[in-house]
Amino acid sequence: MLLENESNKVLKAILVGISLPGTSDIENKESLKELERLVQTLGFQVVGSTQQRRPNLSGAVPLGEGKLKEIAKITGGTGIVKSAVPVRKNKAKLRAEAEQGSAEDESEIGAQEAFADYKDEENNEQDEILEKAEAVVFDCELTPSQITHLQSAFGVEVLDRTGVIVEIFSRHAKTREARLQVEIAKLKYLSPRIREAGQSERQGSGAGARGSGETDVEIDKRRIRDRIAELRREIAAIQKEQGNRRAKRSEQPCVALVGYTNAGKSSLMRKLTGSEVLVADKLFATLDTTVRTLYPETQPRILISDTVGFIKKLPHDLVASFRSTLDEAMNASLLLFVVDSSDISWKSQLEVTQSVLKEIGVTDETPARLVLNKSDRLSKDDIQQLKSDFPDALLISTKNEKDIEFMHHFIQEFFEKDMLEADLFVPYNVQGVIGEIRSLFRVLVEKYENEGINYKIRGKRETIEKLKKLHNL
Numbered sequence: 001m002l003l004e005n006e007s008n009k010v011l012k013a014i015l016v017g018i019s020l021p022g023t024s025d026i027e028n029k030e031s032l033k034e035l036e037r038l039v040q041t042l043g044f045q046v047v048g049s050t051q052q053r054r055p056n057l058s059g060a061v062p063l064g065e066g067k068l069k070e071i072a073k074i075t076g077g078t079g080i081v082k083s084a085v086p087v088r089k090n091k092a093k094l095r096a097e098a099e100q101g102s103a104e105d106e107s108e109i110g111a112q113e114a115f116a117d118y119k120d121e122e123n124n125e126q127d128e129i130l131e132k133a134e135a136v137v138f139d140c141e142l143t144p145s146q147i148t149h150l151q152s153a154f155g156v157e158v159l160d161r162t163g164v165i166v167e168i169f170s171r172h173a174k175t176r177e178a179r180l181q182v183e184i185a186k187l188k189y190l191s192p193r194i195r196e197a198g199q200s201e202r203q204g205s206g207a208g209a210r211g212s213g214e215t216d217v218e219i220d221k222r223r224i225r226d227r228i229a230e231l232r233r234e235i236a237a238i239q240k241e242q243g244n245r246r247a248k249r250s251e252q253p254c255v256a257l258v259g260y261t262n263a264g265k266s267s268l269m270r271k272l273t274g275s276e277v278l279v280a281d282k283l284f285a286t287l288d289t290t291v292r293t294l295y296p297e298t299q300p301r302i303l304i305s306d307t308v309g310f311i312k313k314l315p316h317d318l319v320a321s322f323r324s325t326l327d328e329a330m331n332a333s334l335l336l337f338v339v340d341s342s343d344i345s346w347k348s349q350l351e352v353t354q355s356v357l358k359e360i361g362v363t364d365e366t367p368a369r370l371v372l373n374k375s376d377r378l379s380k381d382d383i384q385q386l387k388s389d390f391p392d393a394l395l396i397s398t399k400n401e402k403d404i405e406f407m408h409h410f411i412q413e414f415f416e417k418d419m420l421e422a423d424l425f426v427p428y429n430v431q432g433v434i435g436e437i438r439s440l441f442r443v444l445v446e447k448y449e450n451e452g453i454n455y456k457i458r459g460k461r462e463t464i465e466k467l468k469k470l471h472n473l
């Protein structure tokens with residue numbers, strides 16, 4: 001899908017942002033900055049960026065003619081959109097062309113057709129682009145045919161935001177389940193593009209090849225469908241196994257760290273659990289949920305789970321495919337929304353996280369707290385402001401040991417407040433319950449009597465009642 005980078009040479013890319021009505025300049029700039037980080041994560045060097053206001057994303061290309069030519073100059077392309085599908089011309093136009101004897105090449109879309117829907121607006125944003133670019137990346141989702149058209153005009157690879165995100169996911173997926181999920185998303189992304197390629201071949205090869213071209217496309221599509229079905233079956237088997245493990249853990253207190261990519265979830269996870277989960281200053285470092293025990297250990301033990309990060313304009317298929325990965329978050333007793341409070345866009349990033357979680361079925365009923373992370377990057381004034389605006393939030397830096405202790409304490413207290421003390425008598429003939437008692441409750445007293453063991457425990461009321469009922473205690 002992406003440029004093959006055989007010589008390991010760093011490829012240069014320029015970014016294009018399309019500003020649609022209703023979006024602010026700041027939002028669009030932030031979004032482009034984020035795209036820059038995404039593109040860098042893939043190993044490109046960004047040599048410039050440009051934006052254009054458009055009424056919508058439709059048309060053969062979502063750019064004005066002037067902008068198209070301007071970018072083509074940087075990529076060394078012709079700036080002319082070649083069409084895979086011949087352009088329909090109205091009769092008047094054909095007549096006019098016949099009269100002038102200037103019927104243009106059917107495979108080229110002239111400026112009139114390509115930009116028929118709208119007039120080119122002023123080229124309202126032009127940053128310096130000094131170097132020749134080898135790829136053009138759009139900060140929006142393009143249709144497969146728009147990508148084909150743009151590539152013909154620029155003469156270099158054209159990527160869209162969705163394609164970039166899918167590729168990053170594909171490179172970062174580590175566990176078997178994440179790999180399978182990403183493969184489904186990638187196949188779904190590629191599938192319409194295969195159809196387009198088939199169509200253009202068909203167009204080019206005349207009437208005789210039409211039937212076979214069509215069959216090839218059908219075959220490719222069927223293969224993709226079959227492969228997706230196979231992947232789904234494999235995922236279902238893995239999930240069944242995970243479901244069993246999760247059911248075993250379901251009574252244990254669990255906290256899920258959720259939030260935007262790069263907010264510091266894995267860093268917090270590391271510090272809270274003493275584990276070695278991956279922390280990296282790149283987008284989508286974590287793609288799988290990891291569950292570890294809060295350390296120093298509490299009694300009962302508290303589980304912390306680190307989850308995949310979110311991003312704006314996250315492709316829909318990816319959200320759907322990571323639903324199962326986020327099951328941990330759905331089952332948690334406490335959600336910690338981690339944000340990078342030093343990022344000016346943190347509020348909109350939080351909104352994205354909340355809306356994606358809602359989309360996958362995490363209800364508002366799960367207790368949640370806001371964690372304003374990276375406070376070490378804030379000025380004293382910013383800190384004061386945040387404290388007064390968000391008095392309930394936890395303002396921390398994962399780099400500060402005191403803040404980690406504070407988080408540890410906060411989590412412990414959260415579960416402690418729902419706990420009560422209870423007496424429990426376990427006759428010696430009741431098997432397999434001692435381990436459960438030790439993992440689910442804090443054992444205050446354990447006294448061996450003639451008939452069995454007398455416990456004084458501390459734990460959650462519902463969990464105590466459930467255990468009593470299960471074992472007839």
Ligand SMILES: Nc1nc2c(ncn2[C@@H]2O[C@H](COP(=O)(O)OP(=O)(O)OP(=O)(O)O)[C@@H](O)[C@H]2O)c(=O)[nH]1
Pocket residue numbers: 260261262263264265266267268278279280281282283284285286287307308309310373374375376377396397398399
């Ligand atoms: N200055 C500062 N940097 C931090 C802090 N917490 C995390 N970071 C840095 O932020 C970057 C991202 O951290 P991660 O913990 O990998 O972020 P994440 O939320 O797990 O990101 P994804 O896995 O992509 O969703 C890393 O470079 C961390 O070192 C903090 O409190 N202060």
Ligand SMILES: [Mg+2]
Pocket residue numbers: 265266267278279285286306
């Ligand atoms: Mg992470």
